[in-house]
């Protein structure tokens with residue numbers, strides 16, 4: 001996952017949309033090899049928390065972000081999104097190609113909304129990786145995410161697209 005140039009571009013773009021500020025307490029769900037965690041730390045977040053339910057991914061991400069972990073700017077844990085080990089409040093939450101794997105995503109998003117600080121923002125990114133995925137597949141994925149977010153009580157939604165093949169959608173909510 002970490003070696004695909006498109007995954008690096010996707011992570012960098014997603015983090016740029018979150019407009020990370022010093023003092024931000026950011027949570028990433030499903031960090032995989034930890035590319036976006038590294039970008040979030042580089043962007044100057046006050047603290048970056050991350051969870052992934054895979055021990056293998058935790059090891060990869062911890063290695064990639066070892067210096068920031070030592071500096072106590074990043075904390076990673078092996079955990080599932082339905083058993084969050086960090087309470088928040090978070091000023092920003094990010095999920096890149098992971099929501100599709102969550103158990104009961106509608107309920108998870110409602111819980112995450114409650115853990116956001118006032119004015120906090122959430123970014124859910126999707127680049128469909130199924131065979132034959134096209135721009136239409138990305139649009140459908142974005143629409144499903146928008147519906148889930150509205151159902152979870154998020155009001156201000158904005159969807160951005162990044163021109164990879166297939167395109168990447170990022171739905172931002174606050």
Ligand SMILES: C[S@@+](CC[C@H](N)C(=O)[O-])C[C@H]1O[C@@H](n2cnc3c(N)ncnc32)[C@H](O)[C@@H]1O
Nearest residue numbers: 030031032052053054057080081096097098101
């Ligand atoms: C397709 S990978 C994406 C990884 C990374 N975000 C990226 O863009 O490269 C999905 C990740 O979500 C994680 N994941 C799946 N279900 C999860 C769950 N219930 N809780 C936390 N992480 C989960 C997987 O272990 C995997 O690392």
